Amino acid sequence: LKAFFNRTRISSLICIALALFIFWDGTHISRTLVNNEPGPTFFPYVAAGGLIIFSVLSAIFDGKKDNDEPYLSKEGKKRLAIILVEIVAFILGMTLFGFLPTALVMLAVIIMTLNDGKKMHMVAYVAVVVGVSCAVYFGFKYGLGVPFPKGIIWESLMS
C-alpha cells in the first residue's frame, strides 16, 4: 500500500479533493446569466473538471513510473523547516514590532542560518544587515513614500 501511494498518487488525490471542493463551493455562487454566456461558475468548473481528469491520468500513467526518490533528505527537511519558521518569525515580528527592528534582527538571524555556521566576514555581515534594512526602510519610506507596518506593540504604546 505504501508503494502504491507514492508522491504522484498522493498529489493526484489532493488535487482531486481540491477539484471536488471547487465544485461544492461553486454551488453557492449565484448564477446570473447574461446574454447566452455560460455564467460565473463555468470556468472554475472547467478548471475543476480538468484537474480531476488529469489527476486521474497522472495517477495512472505517472504513478507507475514514480520511483519515489525523496524530494529532500532528512537534513534537507529540517533545513526547510528552519528557514520557513524564520520567515514566519519575520512576518510575525513585522506585525508586532514593525519593519525596521524586525528586519535588523531577522536579517541577522537568516543570514547566519543561510551561512551554515561557516566563517563569515563580520564587517560585511554587519554592513549588509544594517545597510540593507536601513536602505530599504528609508529608501522606500522617504524616497518613494511607501508606508511600512508600524507594529501592533508600538502602535498601542503610542496610543
Place this chain on the structure above:
Amino acid sequence: MESYIDALMICLQPQNFFMMYAMVVLGCLLGAIPGLSGGIGISLLLPLTFAMSKEMSFCMMLGMYVGSCSGSFIAAVLIGIPGSSASIATVFDGYPMTQKGLASKALSIGILGSSIGTFVSVIVATLLSGVLADFALTLGPWEYFSLCFMAVSMIVGLSSGSIFRSMMGACIGLFLVTIGTDPITNVTRYTFGDYHLIAGIPIVVLMLGNYAIKLVAVNYAKGQQSMPEVDSGSLKGLGLTWADIKSNLKTIVTSLVTGSFVGFLPGLGTGMAAMVSYGQAKRQSKTPEKFGTGCEEGLWASEVANNACIGGAIIPMVALGIPGDGITMMLLTALQIHGLQPGPMFMSQNPLFSNLIFAALFCSAVMIVVTELLTKRWFPYILKAPYHLLYGTILVICMVGAFTNSNTMYTVWMMFGFGIFAVLLDYAKIPLQPMLMTFILGRNLENYFRRALSYGAGDGTLFFTRPISCILLLVGIFSLLSPMIKSLIKKYKTSKTPADAT
C-alpha cells in the same frame, strides 16, 4: 518615428537613465550568478514600482531584462556552470575556450554576440509589432480566445516532465484566477467571505511567493551552492578581431533569425533558442567535429540566439498581449499594475508608451555592451558573491514588496502561503510555468470565451468556423497532444526494435 524619438527622450531623462543603468548592471549580476535570474529580479522589482511613474518602472524592468539575459553567459564561460537555462549551450564551447586560455576572446564573443542579438531583434520588434497589432485589430473575441488558448497550450506542451502534471498546473492556475469578482456578472467567487480576496489574488504576491520565497527556501534546504575557482587567465584586451566576426557572419545571421522566431513563440524561451541555434550552426558548419571543444561558431550561435529572443518575445507581448516567456509574463503584469491594458489595442491607445518599451530595450542594449566591455576583467569577482547575503536581502525585499501591494500584512502572509504552495508543487513535480501562464492569461481566456459566446448567441461552433480561430485552436490542441504522440511513437519504435532483431 516622432513618437519613437519622444520615447527615446523619456529614456534619456536623467532619473530614468540612471535607474535603467542601475538595473542593467544589477540584472547582469543576477544573470551571471547561477541560481539567480532576471526573473527573480523583476519579480522583486514589480511591487517596488507601485510608487513610481510607469515610464521609470518600465525603464528599470526592461533594463534588468536585457542585463540578465546578457549576463548569463559569464558563469557559463568562466566556470562552466550556466547562469540560467539560456546559456546551457554557451557552456559547450565557452568553457573549453577558457580552459584553452582563450577566456578573454570567449567573453568578448559573449558580450558582442549578446548585444548583436538584442540590438537587431529589438529593431525587428519595433518594426513588426505595429504591423501585427494592426492585423490583430481585425480579430474578434473568438480569435483572441484561441490565441490565449494556443499560448497556454504551448507552455503546457513544452513544460518539462509529464504532460498530465503540466495540465494539472494549468488547471490550478485557471482556478486561482477565478477567485474574486467575476468580471462579467460582478458576482464574487471563492472568496469565503474574505473581503481581501474580492479583487482576486494579487499577481505580484503570487510571483514573489512562487519565485523568491521558494528559491530561498528550496535552495537552502537542498544545500548551498559553492562556486569553483575561476581560471580567468588573462582577461585584458578585447581578444577579438574584425576578421573573427566576419568569418562567423553567416552563423550570426542564422542565429538572429532562429532566436527571434523561437522567442516569438510562447513558451519556448531563451534556452531552447540557444540549443536550436547551436544545433543548426553545427549542422551548417564545415567543421562540426570542432563543436564542443571550444569552437567560436558554437559560442556565437548560442549567445546571439538567446539574446535575439528578447525582441522575439516582446513582439507578441506588445502587439497581442501574449507573453513570449517568463519575464514577459511579468512585464505584462507590470502593464496591468500601471493601469495599462495589454492586448491588440495597446499600441494604438498608447503609441508613446509602446515605443518607450522598444526605446528602453535599445538603450539598455547600448548600456550593457559598453559596461560589459569596460568591466570584463572584473567578471570573476561577480561569481564570488556570497549566497547567504544575497538570499537574506531577497527575503527583506520580498517582505516589503508583498506589504506594499495592499499596505496590510495579509498579502505578506499570502506571499508566504504561495511560497509553501510552490514548494508543494515542486514536491508533486507539477511545473510552475503552466500555472503562472494560465493565471496571467486566465482572465483574458474567460472574458474572451464568454464574450464570444454572448456575441454569437451561444453558438460555440464559431470558434471552429472562423478560419484564424480554427487554426490557432488546432495549433493549441496539437501542442497539447504532441508530447503524447511523441511518447507513443517512441514506445512503438522501442517495442518494434527487439522484434525486428529476432
